[in-house]
Amino acid sequence: MARTKKVKSTGRYGARYGKKVRTRILAVEIRQKKKQTCPYCRKNSAKRKAAGIWHCKSCKKTFTANAYTVE
Ligand SMILES: [Zn+2]
16 A cells, blocks of 8 residues: 555556656546446436446446446
8 A cells, every 4th residue: 555645546557657647537437436326217327337338237348438437
């Protein structure tokens, strides 16, 4: 945990990426953790299963979308 400093969860990316990039990745990760709106039932029940693959808990549909967010 000593290396994380200000970058929070992006600390694991190490020094390969600059601070700007890490800040961007962090912003994306915060959005990822939130549930996304399902394009079928319009409920906030879509969770990311893998990059670009989302599953809606409400209508049980699995669909592909943007790697990080649905919209
Ligand atoms: Zn749905």
